[in-house]
Amino acid sequence: MKRYWSLFVALFAFPVAANAEVPKDDSYSKGEYIYHLSDCGACHTSRTGAPLAGGLSFPTPFGYIYSSNITPDKENGIGSWSYDDFANAMRKGIAKDGHHLYPAMPYPSYSKITDEDLKALYDYLMHRVKPQTTANRDPDIHWPLTMRWPLSIWNMLYTEGKPFKPRADQNAEWNRGAYLVQGPGHCGSCHTPRGIAVQEKSFDDTDPTYLSGGEIYGWYSPSLRNLKLSKEEIIDLLREGRSKHKAIAGAMDEVVTQSTQYMTTEDLNAIATYLLSFKDQELSSPTPPASMPQAAKMNGEALYANYCSTCHGMKGEGVDYVIPKLIDNPTVNRQDPSTLIRILLEGGETPPTQKHLPYAMPGYKWLLDDRDIADITNYIRTSWGNNGSLVTPKDIKKVRTYTTTIP
Numbered sequence: 001m002k003r004y005w006s007l008f009v010a011l012f013a014f015p016v017a018a019n020a021e022v023p024k025d026d027s028y029s030k031g032e033y034i035y036h037l038s039d040c041g042a043c044h045t046s047r048t049g050a051p052l053a054g055g056l057s058f059p060t061p062f063g064y065i066y067s068s069n070i071t072p073d074k075e076n077g078i079g080s081w082s083y084d085d086f087a088n089a090m091r092k093g094i095a096k097d098g099h100h101l102y103p104a105m106p107y108p109s110y111s112k113i114t115d116e117d118l119k120a121l122y123d124y125l126m127h128r129v130k131p132q133t134t135a136n137r138d139p140d141i142h143w144p145l146t147m148r149w150p151l152s153i154w155n156m157l158y159t160e161g162k163p164f165k166p167r168a169d170q171n172a173e174w175n176r177g178a179y180l181v182q183g184p185g186h187c188g189s190c191h192t193p194r195g196i197a198v199q200e201k202s203f204d205d206t207d208p209t210y211l212s213g214g215e216i217y218g219w220y221s222p223s224l225r226n227l228k229l230s231k232e233e234i235i236d237l238l239r240e241g242r243s244k245h246k247a248i249a250g251a252m253d254e255v256v257t258q259s260t261q262y263m264t265t266e267d268l269n270a271i272a273t274y275l276l277s278f279k280d281q282e283l284s285s286p287t288p289p290a291s292m293p294q295a296a297k298m299n300g301e302a303l304y305a306n307y308c309s310t311c312h313g314m315k316g317e318g319v320d321y322v323i324p325k326l327i328d329n330p331t332v333n334r335q336d337p338s339t340l341i342r343i344l345l346e347g348g349e350t351p352p353t354q355k356h357l358p359y360a361m362p363g364y365k366w367l368l369d370d371r372d373i374a375d376i377t378n379y380i381r382t383s384w385g386n387n388g389s390l391v392t393p394k395d396i397k398k399v400r401t402y403t404t405t406i407p
């Protein structure tokens with residue numbers, strides 16, 4: 001996954017550059033801004049294809065589906081779609097010819113985008129995006145699972161399709177943040193847990209499951225409800241993909257590269273204000289630090305000194321703004337270790353943004369076996385005041401499977 005996100009990020013430098021030529025007072029600049037807020041480019045550009053011509057693959061339990069060409073080409077894209085056709089796809093997941101879209105397209109969240117914003121986005125896509133003649137690719141799913149009518153029942157059961165409703169008891173900044181997170185930003189599509197039919201369990205803050213953490217494609221997207229980050233740190237992470245002590249990795253990379261780096265300071269402030277307003281009671285009392293068996297600890301410590309300490313420091317202290325600190329790092333200490341394990345297996349890089357080239361970390365999947373990776377993982381989760389639970393070689397094996405089965 002990581003591999004393919006970063007590959008098409010490189011390709012996407014092209015439309016970003018083209019967009020940069022649109023003058024700021026251009027009547028389409030509002031639409032361009034909404035386009036960035038809602039991250040269309042991340043899913044609608046494939047690693048080898050033309051910008052917004054679709055073809056990126058998405059795994060489903062039944063096979064792969066592919067994103068569509070959303071350029072204004074009349075034959076292969078959405079050039080012949082009226083605004084109403086477009087709004088139907090964006091809010092109800094129904095294409096112009098009446099077929100139901102798979103919810104890999106986040107229409108359950110986009111239904112909250114206001115009419116004004118959606119119209120600006122439509123005008124931008126129709127007038128500022130270059131038409132591409134790439135034909136849509138049929139899903140690699142076998143009949144009868146290709147039938148799309150069950151999706152209408154799924155929609156009835158699991159989506160709300162309601163417009164965004166500002167809360168009267170909150171101020172304008174909070175409401176702006178709520179709108180951005182729930183609507184165009186569709187942050188819940190990764191950060192909210194999914195139920196038995198892979199539906200998001202909730203779509204707004206009236207439900208305690210909203211943004212409480214979810215797994216998608218083998219990445220764990222942490223809970224955003226009790227963030228142990230300051231407002232400044234949240235803004236840095238969303239704008240630069242790194243903060244003084246932490247870095248963004250994995251499935252969140254492309255969100256930063258394609259979307260949040262373009263947000264205005266006011267909008268980033270609004271998002272941080274909204275996220276920091278979630279004040280749940282801590283569910284469990286802090287557990288005492290786990291202790292590792294002596295031999296495993298010595299192995300973990302030696303491997304850490306050998307492979308990791310040159311960058312992260314002997315005591316996990318990192319280098320401000322360049323190499324994340326491993327002490328008190330949410331990714332290291334998180335109860336669900338999958339994102340941490342995945343970084344150790346595959347490596348990672350900070351998301352490229354307009355201001356920064358990525359800093360990379362190598363992956364150790366070819367070099368170290370499950371036992372060694374488990375020992376390093378446990379060593380950093382129990383050293384320097386960290387307080388993570390222990391993982392087993394079996395946990396490593398499970399995450400390793402994701403790194404080989406998902407393109």
Ligand code: HEC
Nearest residue numbers: 038039040043066067068070089095100101102104105106
């Ligand atoms: C998380 C990935 C994702 C994001 C983000 C996303 N889409 Fe999609 N979109 C898809 C997928 C996958 C499909 C194809 C679904 C199917 O075939 O059932 C799709 C289908 C569509 C369609 C239907 C096209 C057709 O010919 O049937 C439109 C229109 C569309 N997307 C527009 C957008 C716009 C505009 C944005 C940004 C506001 C956006 N999408 C963001 C994944 C995404």
Ligand code: HEC
Nearest residue numbers: 185187190219220221222247248249250251252255330331
């Ligand atoms: C494609 C899936 C995806 C989407 C969409 C997404 N995130 Fe994330 N996010 C992740 C993953 C995975 C991580 C963990 C990355 C890590 O540990 O470095 C993460 C981490 C974060 C963090 C750091 C939290 C911490 O405690 O370390 C913040 C803040 C965040 N996301 C905010 C957002 C916001 C705001 C949005 C919507 C604008 C959003 N995310 C959309 C997948 C996603």
Ligand code: HEC
Nearest residue numbers: 246247248249307308311323324331348349350359360361
């Ligand atoms: C060449 C320097 C380098 C080496 C060697 C290295 N790392 Fe990293 N590490 C980085 C960089 C840069 C990042 C940020 C990557 C990103 O954002 O995806 C990072 C990210 C991480 C993260 C995620 C931190 C966060 O804030 O999300 C962890 C955990 C981690 N490294 C642990 C290790 C361990 C354990 C080893 C040894 C097995 C190691 N690293 C080896 C440079 C390095």
